Amino acid sequence: MPTRVFILLGTKKGAFTLESDEARRSWALRGPFCETWPMNHVIADPATATIYAGGGNEWFGPAVWKSADLGQTWTHSSDGLAYQAGEQAIKSVWSLGCRDGRVYAGVEPAGLFGSDDQGQSWTHVAGLRAHPTTPKWQPGGAGLILHSIVTHPRDPDQIWVGISAAGVFHTADGGQTWAPRNTGTRCDYLPEAERYPEFGQCVHCLVMAPNQPDLLYQQNHCGMYRSQDGGQNWQSIEAGLPSSFGFPAVPHPRDPSTLFLVPLNGDIAGRYVPDGKAAVWRTRDGGARWQAMRDGLPQENAFFGVLRQAMAADRLDPAGVYAGTNTGTLFASADEGERWTTIAQHLPPILSVETLVVDA
Amino acid sequence: MTRSPDHERVLVVLPTALMRLFPDSERELTVCAMSVRDLIDALEARWPGMRDRLCDSQPRVRRHINIFVEGERATLDTPLSPGAEVYVMTAISGG
Numbered sequence: 419m420p421t422r423v424f425i426l427l428g429t430k431k432g433a434f435t436l437e438s439d440e441a442r443r444s445w446a447l448r449g450p451f452c453e454t455w456p457m458n459h460v461i462a463d464p465a466t467a468t469i470y471a472g473g474g475n476e477w478f479g480p481a482v483w484k485s486a487d488l489g490q491t492w493t494h495s496s497d498g499l500a501y502q503a504g505e506q507a508i509k510s511v512w513s514l515g516c517r518d519g520r521v522y523a524g525v526e527p528a529g530l531f532g533s534d535d536q537g538q539s540w541t542h543v544a545g546l547r548a549h550p551t552t553p554k555w556q557p558g559g560a561g562l563i564l565h566s567i568v569t570h571p572r573d574p575d576q577i578w579v580g581i582s583a584a585g586v587f588h589t590a591d592g593g594q595t596w597a598p599r600n601t602g603t604r605c606d607y608l609p610e611a612e613r614y615p616e617f618g619q620c621v622h623c624l625v626m627a628p629n630q631p632d633l634l635y636q637q638n639h640c641g642m643y644r645s646q647d648g649g650q651n652w653q654s655i656e657a658g659l660p661s662s663f664g665f666p667a668v669p670h671p672r673d674p675s676t677l678f679l680v681p682l683n684g685d686i687a688g689r690y691v692p693d694g695k696a697a698v699w700r701t702r703d704g705g706a707r708w709q710a711m712r713d714g715l716p717q718e719n720a721f722f723g724v725l726r727q728a729m730a731a732d733r734l735d736p737a738g739v740y741a742g743t744n745t746g747t748l749f750a751s752a753d754e755g756e757r758w759t760t761i762a763q764h765l766p767p768i769l770s771v772e773t774l775v776v777d778a
Numbered sequence: 779m780t781r782s783p784d785h786e787r788v789l790v791v792l793p794t795a796l797m798r799l800f801p802d803s804e805r806e807l808t809v810c811a812m813s814v815r816d817l818i819d820a821l822e823a824r825w826p827g828m829r830d831r832l833c834d835s836q837p838r839v840r841r842h843i844n845i846f847v848e849g850e851r852a853t854l855d856t857p858l859s860p861g862a863e864v865y866v867m868t869a870i871s872g873g
Contacts, residue, residue, distance in 0.1 A: 430873075453798055476871040477842045478799065478831040494799065495827060500835035507834035 428457035428770035433471045442752040462774035474510025498540035515567035524564030528581045543593035558582030566624035580624035599649030606640040623726045627674035637667040655705025665726035671733040675704040680724040690721040714758030727770035742768030788862040800825045815854040842871035
């Protein structure tokens, strides 16, 4: 049985999958799944190939959907996915993560939940919202959302989360206590003397270099950053990029110095690719230099963006990179960003892109 | 579930969008319930998870779910008379 490569899409109108083989030349699209609920994040547990889809429906509320057969059949649950009675109700699930079978869900309003039974039931990781800064957390443009969940490759008690617009928080004790990790990231939307606060940053996407828990990258509303000490200090790596504004950041599956971005033209300038010309920007040296990858991407009249969870790489060699637009187009590169092809069009706005490789 | 005499039961009509989320659910059923809260409890007992789709964690009926009792929009506290007809409907929403 050959290797099966899946792209998992969360869109404004349900989840979709695309399937190909190792060559990644042609793709079969399936969906929409999950009763066309808005799906903010669709991931797979690589150990079991179980697919999880997190979202929320205007009528029926938040839930995590699950498929154990690569998308053919789905179930859903929100058992335990709630704050205490009387507190603000959860609007939607925004991000998912998994580590050693434990599944995490980040929600709006910002909070973190965990499941040890493959998404059947959920428990609040209450220490995060117990942080003394919580009452001062302010929503970003998409709401007060927990959108990035980064787990440690060796220590199950360490987790980093990204919250818009509260910033990055880290726990070293399994979620009981948390500390802000925002030193060096700026808030251009605050008065000049207050631009480097302890918390309140509008982090857009937080990722870890492969198997290197000290090396983190974040695309922020105000800049692109790298940390070499697990987020305790951040350095700007935006020099050479066309803009300090963008949403996704995608690490390479093996090379800690390679990262892919899609800078947009600015937060109040339309939030589309600069000059209407699409490019995925790549660094091979941890952000010292950036290269625009344009071959196969539209170079005129392109007025789309790529949202924070809507780009991903697969684990093949060379790595495939996939970028989904907020206008429903999915671009793919099978050679680490050198050449791009359009593999799906006319989809709903794409909210998330992830990959799954199933070996024979 | 203990069967109650028919005259103590209320008729519930569910929306098809909800039924798609619970493939073994039924469009019309009768349950023994003295209030909308009781009715939701009965639906949850029969189809676990249905409460979360109709109510938030406040708890209250979800903003874009309408539960009509005798033609009036109800809350969880709305009493139900024996023989009442209860319509669960999806309100105008979405995008």
